[in-house]
Amino acid sequence: MIHTIQPRSGTAFVVNKGQRLKVIDPEGEQVADLYAFNANDKTEFMSSGRSLDYNESLHFKTGAKLYSNLSQVMFEIVEDTVEDHDFLLTPCxxxxxxxxxxxxTPVPGCYGNLVAAFADYDIPAHHVGTTFNTFMNVDVxxxxxxxxxxxKSKAGDYTVFEAKMDMIVGLTACSAGESNNFRYKPIQYEIIDAPGEVTR
Incomplete structure (x- = not known):
């Protein structure tokens, strides 16, 4: 089942080990901020620094791994039609x-939307850190x-992340103008179960 995140909003949900999270840009040129916590230990969370260090690259594409603050793999990118993302900049x-x-007029932005979504899982605001900015094009x-x-994403482009642990995942349709070519569009996602299980 494909879910739609409305423009300038966000949500949180559980993804279990072995499942795949497919993040889709349905209209093109729209960023999706991704963040995650270990569902069984919320003191373990996605780490930009560890991921940049262990991948030895600023560029994330098929085969790249997203690590936690405890140096454990949280996600592996297993399919990617864009292969251009950012893990340097904090959520707007x-x-x-x-x-x-x-x-x-200021809006809550991805940070505020993630804070609100994670609150349903009793995760405090100050635990939300640097997000994996799916489809974001940052030049250094x-x-x-x-x-x-x-x-660089076109309508229908997607990235598929395979979960390496049970996680609470937050995902947004980014609110910042520069990030989305000053248009605000939806993001879609699908949770694909491991082989042999029923897709939902």
């Missing part, structure tokens, strides 16, 4: 909008300057 927030978009030039560019 009210403060992001005040900083980069001072003429706009030779001087170290960071630029957020329009995503």
């Amino acid at each position: 927030s009210v403060d992001t909008f005040k900083h980069f978009y001072p003429d706009e 030039d030779e001087t170290g300057k960071i630029a957020v560019l329009p995503p």
